Amino acid sequence: MRPNPAASPSKPSPPRGQSAARLVFMVLAGAFFFMAVLKLGDPVILDYLVFPVRNWQDAIADSWKVKWGYLLMIPVVVAGFFAMRWRPFPRKWPLLLPLLWLGWQIISATSSVAPRVTSPTLAHFSACVAFFYLGLFALRRVQNPWPIWTGLALALCWTMHSALEQHFGGLAATRQMIREGKGLENLPREILANPDYLNLKKLNSDRVFGTFLYPNALAGAILLLLPLTLVFLWQLTPKVRTAVRWLFELILGGCGLACLYWSGSKVAWLIMVVMGVIALANSPIRLAWKRTLVYGLLAVGLMGFTVQYANSVARGKTSMVARIVYWKAALHIFIKHPVIGTGPGTFGVEFEQIKSKDSEMARLAHNDFIEQASDSGIIGFLTFSTLIGASIIHLYRYRFFKNDQFHIIRFAVCLGLLGLFAHCMMEFHLYYPALAWPAFFLLGWLWSFDDDIIQYR
Numbered sequence: 001m002r003p004n005p006a007a008s009p010s011k012p013s014p015p016r017g018q019s020a021a022r023l024v025f026m027v028l029a030g031a032f033f034f035m036a037v038l039k040l041g042d043p044v045i046l047d048y049l050v051f052p053v054r055n056w057q058d059a060i061a062d063s064w065k066v067k068w069g070y071l072l073m074i075p076v077v078v079a080g081f082f083a084m085r086w087r088p089f090p091r092k093w094p095l096l097l098p099l100l101w102l103g104w105q106i107i108s109a110t111s112s113v114a115p116r117v118t119s120p121t122l123a124h125f126s127a128c129v130a131f132f133y134l135g136l137f138a139l140r141r142v143q144n145p146w147p148i149w150t151g152l153a154l155a156l157c158w159t160m161h162s163a164l165e166q167h168f169g170g171l172a173a174t175r176q177m178i179r180e181g182k183g184l185e186n187l188p189r190e191i192l193a194n195p196d197y198l199n200l201k202k203l204n205s206d207r208v209f210g211t212f213l214y215p216n217a218l219a220g221a222i223l224l225l226l227p228l229t230l231v232f233l234w235q236l237t238p239k240v241r242t243a244v245r246w247l248f249e250l251i252l253g254g255c256g257l258a259c260l261y262w263s264g265s266k267v268a269w270l271i272m273v274v275m276g277v278i279a280l281a282n283s284p285i286r287l288a289w290k291r292t293l294v295y296g297l298l299a300v301g302l303m304g305f306t307v308q309y310a311n312s313v314a315r316g317k318t319s320m321v322a323r324i325v326y327w328k329a330a331l332h333i334f335i336k337h338p339v340i341g342t343g344p345g346t347f348g349v350e351f352e353q354i355k356s357k358d359s360e361m362a363r364l365a366h367n368d369f370i371e372q373a374s375d376s377g378i379i380g381f382l383t384f385s386t387l388i389g390a391s392i393i394h395l396y397r398y399r400f401f402k403n404d405q406f407h408i409i410r411f412a413v414c415l416g417l418l419g420l421f422a423h424c425m426m427e428f429h430l431y432y433p434a435l436a437w438p439a440f441f442l443l444g445w446l447w448s449f450d451d452d453i454i455q456y457r
Contacts, residue, residue: 033151117349128436139444159211210259396418
C-alpha cells in the first residue's frame with residue numbers, strides 16, 4: 001500500500017551555501033552540455049580527423065576536438081564536488097556497476113591490440129562514469145534542475161535548426177560548391193582534413209545530420225532529448241493560454257519528427273513510435289481518446305517507415321546487411337578473445353583483418369552491446385548491459401509516484417534514455433561524447449531518487 005505523500009515528513013532543505021553551490025553547478029553543467037551536444041558530435045575514435053580550432057569562426061562553425069570537452073569539464077567537476085550531498089543510498093549495486101564496468105575497461109586496455117585507439121576511448125569512458133556520479137551525487141534529489149534542461153533543450157533546437165537548413169537547400173548547396181570547386185575553405189573541417197570525405201554518402205545523399213558527423217547520431221539526439229524538451233517547454237509556459245501552449249508543442253514536436261524522418265534512420269523512427277505509444281499509455285487522458293491516438297500514431301508511424309524503407313530499397317541501400325556482417329565479425333572476435341577482449345574501441349582494427357573484400361569497412365560494430373563483448377570480453381559486456389538494462393527496467397517500472405510536474409519530467413528523461421539505448425542496439429552512440437555524456441549524467445540523476453522509488457513501491 002502506498003503511503004500518502006502529504007502525510008510524509010518533509011525532507012530537510014539543504015543549507016543555503018550548498019544551495020548556492022548547486023545553482024552554480026547546474027548553470028555550469030547546463031552551459032557545458034549545450035556546448036557538448038553541439039560541438040562534440042564526432043565519434044571519439046575519429047577525433048584525429050577533426051582539425052584544431054584556429055580562430056573564433058572555426059569555433060562557432062565547426063566541430064571541436066574532444067580535448068576541449070575535457071577542459072570544459074574541469075570547472076563542472078569542481079563545482080559538482082562542492083554541490084555533492086554525501087548521504088547513504090538504499091541500494092549499492094547502481095553505484096558499483098559503473099565502476100566495475102570502467103575497471104574492466106582499464107584491465108582490457110592493458111592488452112589492447114591498438115593502444116592508439118584504446119587510449120582516447122578509455123578517456124571517454126572515464127568521462128561517462130564521472131558524469132554518472134555527478135548526476136547521482138551533485139544533483140541528488142534536485143527536482144527541477146532547470147539550467148541543465150535549458151542547455152539541453154537549446155542544444156536540441158540548435159541542431160534541429162541546422163538539420164532543417166540542410167534539408168531545405170544546405171546539402172544541395174554544399175554539393176554544388178564541390179562540383180564547382182568553390183568555397184572549399186567554408187566546408188566542414190573533416191572534408192578539408194580528408195579528401196575522401198568528398199565522396200562520402202553523407203554528402204551525396206539527402207539525409208540530414210545537423211551538428212553531428214552522421215545522420216543516425218542526430219536521430220539518437222532526438223530520441224534522447226525531444227521528450228525532455230517537450231515537457232520542459234510545457235512547464236515553462238504555465239501562464240500562456242492552453243491553445244497557444246499546444247501550438248508551441250506541435251511546432252517543436254513536428255520539427256523533431258521531421259528531422260528524425262529526414263535523417264533516414266528507419267529504426268529510430270520505429271523507436272519513436274514506440275515511445276509515443278508508451279507516453280500515451282501513461283497519460284491521464286480518457287481511455288477512448290487514448291486508444292484512438294495510439295491507433296493513429298501506429299498508422300502514421302508504419303506509413304512513414306514504409307515510405308522510408310521503399311526509398312531505401314530504391315536507392316539500393318544495404319545497411320541492415322552490412323550491420324549483420326559487423327555483428328557476426330564482433331561475435332567472431334569475442335569467441336577468439338572471450339575474457340579480456342581486444343581493447344576498448346578496437347573492433348575496427350580486428351575487423352579490417354578478417355573482413356571479406358566486398359564488405360564495407362567499419363570502425364565500430366554498430367551495436368554498443370555487442371561491441372562491449374568484442375572489445376572487453378564477457379565481463380565488459382555483462383557489466384555494461386546490466387547497468388543499462390536493469391536501470392531502465394527498474395527506473396521505468398516505478399516512474400509515477402504522484403501526478404505532478406517533477407515526476408512527469410523524470411518520466412520524460414527515462415523515456416528518452418529508453419529510446420537512446422534501444423537505438424544503441426543498431427548504432428554506436430556510446431562513442432559520441434555529445435550523446436554518451438548527457439545520457440550517463442541523466443541516468444545518474446534518475447538513480448538519485450531511488451529512495452523515493454523504494455518508499456512508493
